[in-house]
Amino acid sequence: MTISADESAGTREQILVAAYHALEKHGYADLTIGRIGEEFDKSTSLIYHHFDGKDDLLLACLEFMLDQFAGTTAHSDHTDPKSDLESFIEQVLSIEGDAQQYQLMGSLVELRLQSTHNNGYRAHFDRSDLVIQNALAETVTAGIENGVFKQCDPDAVAATIHTLLIGSSVRLVTTGGDGWKTSVRDEMFAYLADRVYA
Amino acid sequence: MTISADESAGTREQILVAAYHALEKHGYADLTIGRIGEEFDKSTSLIYHHFDGKDDLLLACLEFMLDQFAGTTAHSDHTDPKSDLESFIEQVLSIEGDAQQYQLMGSLVELRLQSTHNNGYRAHFDRSDLVIQNALAETVTAGIENGVFKQCDPDAVAATIHTLLIGSSVRLVTTGGDGWKTSVRDEMFAYLADRVYA
DNA sequence: CTGTACTGATTGAACGTTCAATCAACAACG
DNA sequence: CGTTGTTGATTGAACGTTCAATCAGTACAG
Numbered sequence: 001m002t003i004s005a006d007e008s009a010g011t012r013e014q015i016l017v018a019a020y021h022a023l024e025k026h027g028y029a030d031l032t033i034g035r036i037g038e039e040f041d042k043s044t045s046l047i048y049h050h051f052d053g054k055d056d057l058l059l060a061c062l063e064f065m066l067d068q069f070a071g072t073t074a075h076s077d078h079t080d081p082k083s084d085l086e087s088f089i090e091q092v093l094s095i096e097g098d099a100q101q102y103q104l105m106g107s108l109v110e111l112r113l114q115s116t117h118n119n120g121y122r123a124h125f126d127r128s129d130l131v132i133q134n135a136l137a138e139t140v141t142a143g144i145e146n147g148v149f150k151q152c153d154p155d156a157v158a159a160t161i162h163t164l165l166i167g168s169s170v171r172l173v174t175t176g177g178d179g180w181k182t183s184v185r186d187e188m189f190a191y192l193a194d195r196v197y198a
Numbered sequence: 199m200t201i202s203a204d205e206s207a208g209t210r211e212q213i214l215v216a217a218y219h220a221l222e223k224h225g226y227a228d229l230t231i232g233r234i235g236e237e238f239d240k241s242t243s244l245i246y247h248h249f250d251g252k253d254d255l256l257l258a259c260l261e262f263m264l265d266q267f268a269g270t271t272a273h274s275d276h277t278d279p280k281s282d283l284e285s286f287i288e289q290v291l292s293i294e295g296d297a298q299q300y301q302l303m304g305s306l307v308e309l310r311l312q313s314t315h316n317n318g319y320r321a322h323f324d325r326s327d328l329v330i331q332n333a334l335a336e337t338v339t340a341g342i343e344n345g346v347f348k349q350c351d352p353d354a355v356a357a358t359i360h361t362l363l364i365g366s367s368v369r370l371v372t373t374g375g376d377g378w379k380t381s382v383r384d385e386m387f388a389y390l391a392d393r394v395y396a
Numbered sequence: 397c398t399g400t401a402c403t404g405a406t407t408g409a410a411c412g413t414t415c416a417a418t419c420a421a422c423a424a425c426g
Numbered sequence: 427c428g429t430t431g432t433t434g435a436t437t438g439a440a441c442g443t444t445c446a447a448t449c450a451g452t453a454c455a456g
Contacts, residue, residue, distance in 0.1 A: 011436095027314060027315070029314070029315060034411075042435090042437085043438075045413085045414085045415095045438075106311075106314045109311060110311055112368065113307060113311060113368075115371075116227070116304045116372060122374055125372055129369070155377075155381060156381035156382075156384060159382055159385070160385040162365075163365040163378065164361060164362050164365055165365070166364075166369060167363070167364035167365025167366070167368070168361055168365070170310065170311075170364050171361060174310050174313040174314060175324050175327055179357075180331070180357040180360075183351070183357040184358050184361050187354050187355065188358070191385075194392040194393065209401080230445060231446060231447085240403085241402060241403045243402080243403065244401075244403075246446090246448080247401065251447075252446065
């Protein structure tokens with residue numbers, strides 16, 4: 001999932017991509033309008049011609065990323081729900097390898113925390129959680145219909161996995177050790193084996 | 199767990215308590231040295247006489263809080279490990295009721311996120327995770343020895359619960375809906391019933 | 397007299413945002 | 427065809443605010 005914008009893209013989209021790259025490079029805490037401006041070839045103040053301000057831009061950038069995610073994840077064929085589930089989990093837990101994705105994950109958690117003060121962000125992450133959880137629940141439902149999974153509550157399983165992955169993301173980007181990681185993975189798979197897999 | 203400092207306390211501790219209350223009141227994002235100064239009766243600039251700076255003060259405040267936590271939690275008699283475990287979980291999941299504790303939980307997540315840029319914070323939360331996980335693991339171990347719990351890996355169970363609670367904390371302070379909460383609670387207890395309870 | 401605790405004023409930097417001015421494209425009109 | 431008016435994109439400079447940190451000076455204890 002690489003994001004780029006050639007010169008043909010509209011200015012507004014160029015700015016969105018610039019914000020994305022600035023997030024990758026600096027994280028949210030060190031993100032300034034100036035640094036976003038450095039990531040594209042026009043003037044920094046032009047941003048205010050296309051967006052109401054910093055928050056407006058970042059919110060649009062989040063929507064941009066979520067659409068990107070929804071586009072790639074949605075409409076899986078659901079041939080192998082078990083591997084869909086496990087590779088989704090693995091993708092989160094093994095993100096340390098890619099430095100950019102790792103930084104981006106940190107930025108996303110930082111942005112999520114802004115929901116505390118800002119209702120716009122809160123609305124976004126409410127929707128974001130819904131999208132991700134529904135994708136997970138759909139996978140579980142498909143597995144039940146395939147007979148690969150036993151009867152269970154797909155939404156509850158999805159909510160639990162998602163919450164566990166949020167916790168894992170936070171620990172990944174904020175703590176040093178990784179002894180917890182294999183433990184959590186093992187227990188999560190044991191939970192799935194007990195409660196979900198047929 | 200109420201924190202206060204009467205006039206007899208040393209100035210350094212008064213400042214720590216002031217920082218704690220400022221965190222409760224404003225959250226980390228809106229926390230300034232000035233606002234910490236408002237929370238105690240001496241001059242704001244006095245802070246720099248007792249601490250190297252903002253980061254130094256907040257780190258000391260975190261240590262202060264962790265010691266407080268370790269003091270109250272440690273040395274439980276472990277008579278009823280099952281209820282110890284469940285009330286710990288419930289305490290996190292039901293924090294919305296207490297506005298101050300809720301704000302503080304948000305602040306703690308915000309502070310945790312600083313580990314991304316700041317090694318001092320990272321070291322603290324490494325230790326903090328260790329303390330909490332060890333407390334949980336001790337409870338599980340006690341349960342196994344009591345015969346209330348079946349044979350399992352106490353550290354792995356502790357890591358999983360702790361990660362799930364971190365994720366829950368983040369969702370609690372950052373999202374609106376709470377449909378996920380009862381789902382997660384139910385699945386978590388089902389996980390415990392399958393993997394831990396005898 | 398010496399050092400420690402403490403204070404109020406001040407500094408300097410960073411940052412989001414605004415704004416007047418310029419430029420390029422294009423349509424209308426005589 | 428050439429002039430003029432209009433609109434949106436773009437720029438660089440500047441403003442106002444916030445905030446962490448510093449500093450010179452005062453009070454007081456030993």
